[in-house]
Amino acid sequence: MQGSVMTTFSLRPRQCNGSCLLASAASQRPCISWRRRQQKHTLQRQQMQQRSVATVHHDNLEVDDRLSKNPCNFQPSIWGDFFLRYSDPAASSKQQIWMAERADKMKEAVAKMIASSVAWDLHPRLQLIDALERLCLVHLFEDDINAALAQIKTANVTGCDLHTVALWFYLLRKHGYRVSPDIFVRFKDQDGSFFANNPVELLSLYNAAHLGTHGETILDEAIVFTRTHLETIFPSLEGSLAHEVKCALEIPLPRRVRIYESKYYISTYEKEATVHESVLQLAKLNSNIMQLHHQQELELITRWWKDLEIESKLPFARDRVVECYFWILGVYFEPCYSRGRIILTMVISIATIFDDMFDSYGTVEECELLTNCIERWDRKLADDLPECMKHALGKILDSYETMDNELAQEEKYRMPYLKNFTIDLVRGYNAEVKMREEGYIPRTVNEHLQVSLRTGACHLLACASFVGMDEIATKDSFDWVSTMPKIVKALCIILRLLDDLQTYEREQLHPHVASTIKSYMKEHNVSIEIARKKIEELKEETWKYFNGEWLNPDNAVPSSLLERIFNLTRTMEFIYNLDDNFTNCQNLRDTIHLLFVEPFPIS
Structure with missing residues (x-):
């Protein structure tokens, strides 16, 4: 066995099955294309920076004036170059090999446990599957768990208590089985x-x-009843149950992001001794091994961002590449999705740059010109743009070439889809600039969504989440996502409403396109308090449409692709929970540190 176990990986996709835990154990780190080109471009970047700085300070005082401002008061990310320098001091090659071998043994033990659970009562079987999900171990036992769920679906739950029936219903629906809610009728009285x-x-x-x-x-009745009672009893609860109730009242469990909470559940299950020791040990090993994969990817993505050099050209642009990677980790965390994760992080970072240029920097004329450049995908048309926007455009187009270079020849058909979604996003941003300058408030929420459901970039991210995946993402899948199917539209609407609910007050502090809250106030002539409540209700209604599409038996798209869209929607709930946590990135600091820096001690 050569080299370090976890310091070797490829951006080529791999099958995500039980063996992906150790997929990189025996290979040496390949040269990633943008890393290969880094030294080649160093001198060129320095020369370009010197020329552009001279242009900004001597030839265009208006641009220099704008460069010195931070109209949105964006706070810098605390991470900077941290992941360029960081390496886990305990993760020696010998330790990594030991972890991998130990994890293999634990995996065999847990697989036997899942197989033997066929003889268990229903409730402990459900608890085992639920624990494996919360501990982010399902991808290691995907076939075993799918087989178990197929058996559990036919179980007779008429004599079971409410906790067992609800867990049965939750797990099956979460995995796409449309079981009937009539099983809850016997738990309801006449009142x-x-x-x-x-x-x-x-x-x-x-x-x-x-x-x-x-x-x-x-x-619907169950939600009203249980929420009311949980809010009433919450002050009297303690420990992990109090934590669970608090989290559920903020974001219900089906909408939560597994990887963000996995380390909490490992610690809690260990403290309360509620799962088998083999499961717990595997969860710790898997968490540490994945953390090493993620650290490598963070180093790569941070180098790409530094190569982009946006922070020096657009100082008010959000330097959020670590936060973007964290966001995308919620879409797919498994080591086998490395290429997809890096590409999707690049795309969401680029969308953020475009958002800031259109929202906070460019004039109407500059935004129109930038839109024309993107529509034609031609940097040669950018001569009349300010130097910083021209520079950013060139680097963005270079980044799309980088993504294209990471695709095999038979996968290159995917890039035109990604470019078309990017063009559509930029057109939406440009339309909002015109609405902002005119002070136009769409007359209805529906009219607002004709533009704004696209400017959340979720349709672009849905497409981009397929680009780095393996052959499961076919041309038919890209044709499907390009039609803005109902589940993608629901994702886009949920993001737009969540965003508006959390950013409304901040956006009133400077000129900004009107939100859906403003449109609802205008449409119904109501106060902001009523409008906010109605927008929240509309978000909940949209979740029902989303769930309906998730459970739609006519879906021809593979469930592993639909899962990316579901996970994107879950991440939106997290990022916009109680605040705009992406803009106010200090809110994410502790979770990012826990996931990417702190390993579990393994004995």
Whole structure:
């Protein structure tokens, strides 16, 4: 076995199965294309910087004036070059090999446990699957768990308690089985209340009901009932149950991002001794091994960002590449999705740059010119742009070439789809600039969404999430996502409404395109308080449409691709939970440090 176990990986996609835990153990680190080109371009970048600085300071005082301002008061990321320098001091090659070998043994033990669970009662079987999901181990046992769920689907739950029935319903719907909510009828009395004997049953029903679709009245009633009771009893709860209730009231469990919470659950299960020791040990080893993969990718993506040099050209642009990577980790965290994760991080970072240029920097004329350059995908048309925008455009187009270079010949058909979505996003940004300058407030929320559901960039991210995947992403998949299917449209609307709910007050401090809240106030002649409440209700209604499409039996798209879209939607709930955590990135500091810097001690 050559080289370090976890310091070797390829951007080529691999099958994400049980063996992906150790997929890079026996190979040496390849040269990644943008790393190969870095030294070649160093002198060229320095010369370009010197020329552009001279141009800014001597030839265009208006641009220099804008460069010195920070109209949105963006705070810098705390991470800077941290992941260019950081390496886990405990992760020697010998230690990594030991972890990999130990993880293989633990994996065999857990696989035997899953196989033997066929003889268990229903509740412990469900608890095992739920624990494997919360510990981010499902990808190691995908076939075993799918087989177990297919058996569990036919289980007779008529004699089970509410906690077991709710967990059964939650797990099956989460995996795409459209089981009937009528199983909850026997837990409901004539007054509309539910027979829930304890906080655990209330919490289980509350979480399960959030996988409801339109027309499932009993689930709507369950949400109202359980939320009211959970809010009432919450002050009296303690420990992990109090934590679970608090998190669920903020974001229900089906909408939460597994990887962001996995280390909490490892620590909690260890403290409370609620899972088998083999499962716990595998979870710790898997977490540490994945952390090393993610550190390598963060080094790569940070080098790419530095090569982009946007921070020196547009000082008010959000330097959020680590936060972008963290965001995309919620879409796919498994080591086998390395290429997809890096490409999607590049795309969301580029979307952020465009957003800041259109929203906070460019004039109407400059934004129109930049849009023309992107529509024609031609940097030669950018001569009349300010030097910093011209420079940014060139680097962005270079980055798309980098992505194209990482695709095999038979995958290159994917790039035109990605470019078309990028063009559509930029056109949307340009339309919003014109609306902002005219002071135009769309008359209805629907009219607003004709533009703004695109400017959240979620349709672009949905497409981009397929680009780096393996052969499961076919041309038919890209044709499908290009039609703005209902599940992607629901994703876009959920993001737009979440964004507007959390950024409305901040955006009133400087000229900004009107939000959906403003449009609702105009459409219905109501106060901001009522408008905010109605926008929140519209978001919940959109989640029902989303769930309906997730459970749609006619979906021809592979579930592994639909899962990317579901995960994107989950990340939106997290990023915009209680605040705009992307802009106010200090809110993410502790979670990022926990995921990417702190390993579990392994004995």
